[in-house]
Amino acid sequence: xxxxxxxxxxxMGGTSLEHDISMASGAKVAxxxxxxxxxxxxxxxxxxxxxxxxxxxxxxxFDAVGxxxxxxxxxAFVALHGPFGEDGRLQGMLxxxxxxxxxxxxxxxxxxxxxxxxxxxVVVAGVRVARHVTFTQQEWQGDPESxxxxxxxxxxxxxxxxxxCQGSSFGMGIPQTAEEFAGCAGGIVAVDGTAMAEQYIKGTxxxxxxxxxxxxxxxxxxxxxxxxxxxxxxFDFEAKYTPGATRxxxxxxxxxxxxxxxxxxxxxxxxxxxxGIWSRSDFMIGSEGPVWIEINTxxxxxxxxxxxxxxxxxxxxFDQLMNLFVEAALRRRS
Numbered sequence: 001x002x003x004x005x006x007x008x009x010x011x012m013g014g015t016s017l018e019h020d021i022s023m024a025s026g027a028k029v030a031x032x033x034x035x036x037x038x039x040x041x042x043x044x045x046x047x048x049x050x051x052x053x054x055x056x057x058x059x060x061x062f063d064a065v066g067x068x069x070x071x072x073x074x075x076a077f078v079a080l081h082g083p084f085g086e087d088g089r090l091q092g093m094l095x096x097x098x099x100x101x102x103x104x105x106x107x108x109x110x111x112x113x114x115x116x117x118x119x120x121x122v123v124v125a126g127v128r129v130a131r132h133v134t135f136t137q138q139e140w141q142g143d144p145e146s147x148x149x150x151x152x153x154x155x156x157x158x159x160x161x162x163x164x165c166q167g168s169s170f171g172m173g174i175p176q177t178a179e180e181f182a183g184c185a186g187g188i189v190a191v192d193g194t195a196m197a198e199q200y201i202k203g204t205x206x207x208x209x210x211x212x213x214x215x216x217x218x219x220x221x222x223x224x225x226x227x228x229x230x231x232x233x234x235f236d237f238e239a240k241y242t243p244g245a246t247r248x249x250x251x252x253x254x255x256x257x258x259x260x261x262x263x264x265x266x267x268x269x270x271x272x273x274x275x276g277i278w279s280r281s282d283f284m285i286g287s288e289g290p291v292w293i294e295i296n297t298x299x300x301x302x303x304x305x306x307x308x309x310x311x312x313x314x315x316x317x318f319d320q321l322m323n324l325f326v327e328a329a330l331r332r333r334s
Contacts, residue, residue, distance in 0.1 A: 005039040008326055009073040011090070013045040013052075016082030025301035026079035032319040033077070038326065041071060045080070061093075068097065075329050076101040077322070078298055083165060086298045087113035100333035102325040104297040108274035112297045115164045116196055118273060119292075125272035127265050127292045130199040130284070131155055134164075137189045147185070148178050151197040157181065160198040163191040174200065203286040206252050208266035209299070209310040210279045213328040219270050221263030222310035226252035248306060250313045254285065262290045269295050277328050280307050 010033070012026020013019055026042070033040050043064075044052040051064035059067065076094055078101050080086055086103075088110030094101050103109065111118050119129045133154045135147045151159060161184060162172040173188060175181035181197075189195035205227040212219035228247040252259060266281040269292055273279075280299040283290045299307040311321045 005037060006326070006330065007041065007072055007074045008033060008038045008077055009041045009043050009068070009071070009075070010077045010079055011043050011045065011085070012079045013047070014080040014082065014085040015045065015047055015049050016080075016084055016086075018081035019047050021300055021302065022079055022081045022085065024303075025081070025305070026077075028301050028303065028318075029077055029079050029322055032322050033326070034319060034323055037323065041073065043068075045085070049084075065093075065097065068099070073099055075099065075326055077326065077329075078103045079301060081298055081300065083113070086296075087165065098333075100329040102277055102329045104273075104275040104277065104279065108276065109297050112273050112275065112279070112295045113165050115162070115294050116194075118295065122269045122272050122292060122295075125268050127269050127272070128288070128290065130160075130201055130291050130293065132196050132198040134194060134196050135185075135189065136195075137193045140186060140189050140195075144182060144185070148181055151181060152178055155197050155199050158200045160200055161185055161188050162196055162198065163188055164194055164196050165192050201284040201286040201291050203284050204252075204254060205282070205284055206254065206262060206290075207280055207282045207306050207310075208262050209307045210266050210270045210275070210281070211311070211316075211324075212270065212275065212277055212279075213324045215331060219267050219275075221266050223251040223313045224254065224259045224262050225250040225306050225310055226254065227306075246304075248309060250309050258285060258290065265290060265292055276332070277325055278307070280310075 010026050010030040012022050014022050030040050030042050046052060050058035050060060052058050053067050076099050086109060088106045091101060091106040091109050095106055116134055123129050133150055140147050157178060158174055158176045160174050173184040175184055206224050207227060208224050209222040210219050211222055226249040230246060262283055269281050270279045273295060275297055280296045282293040284293060308318050308321060
């Protein structure tokens with residue numbers, strides 16, 4: 001009896017600053033899905049918001065809904081990063097269409113993308129987070145000296161300044177002094193209209209992938225990965241996506257009890273936010289122990305990405321991992 005193929009659409013590209021990264025992730029996913037089990041369609045969302053289906057002219061989102069229905073898509077593999085892809089808006093559309101997808105649901109995706117509000121949730125779950133203050137573009141333009149003073153008093157320098165709703169280290173800086181802060185804050189707050197100045201934690205940077213594909217079972221943490229940038233001061237865009245720019249060590253060279261604490265905190269954050277299927281939490285290990293930084297609901301799937309490296313450390317190869325995500329999504333619908 002011939003195995004019936006399920007129709008999986010891989011969504012990639014998007015209008016966010018992470019368009020190129022998403023294209024690389026989506027291509028890797030589409031190439032790796034089991035072609036005997038799945039019929040795979042590439043769907044590319046351009047920077048201009050137009051949807052590109054194979055063999056048809058680009059179309060807007062309204063017409064794209066009809067095309068998705070016409071094609072009979074049974075599952076969407078979301079390989080979109082950042083706003084308008086990872087932040088719950090696309091997930092809500094797929095929910096309305098009744099199409100399962102390979103990432104967290106609408107509410108969890110939206111919460112995870114907002115670093116400020118997400119921190120407020122995970123800290124209630126007992127996860128240690130870094131101190132921070134927020135400021136708006138209006139506040140910065142109106143009285144930059146007051147904002148700088150608030151950051152100096154509450155967080156101190158150096159600090160980490162970031163936009164609350166971007167990824168891949170877009171809209172981020174680490175000013176060492178008040179003068180450097182004044183030089184970078186205006187450009188960062190302009191990205192989203194709000195910025196967060198966060199406590200700088202000197203120590204070891206690690207990340208922990210969480211796999212949540214077993215029905216009725218608690219999500220499990222994969223081995224912790226240690227991140228050692230070679231050519232950059234921190235894990236910036238170049239360090240993330242340039243081969244050889246970072247040493248990524250799995251399992252991390254940290255004490256076993258610290259690794260277990262990181263793993264427990266990653267699972268706790270995953271559960272508190274309401275994530276499903278997979279996530280990856282980033283940490284700094286400072287003098288007081290691991291400090292949770294943020295959670296990613298659609299981590300990168302490029303050849304240099306961290307999540308597949310962690311899966312490989314426990315014997316889960318890339319194509320197997322993709323199949324686990326799709327099957328979990330299909331079960332979630334049923």
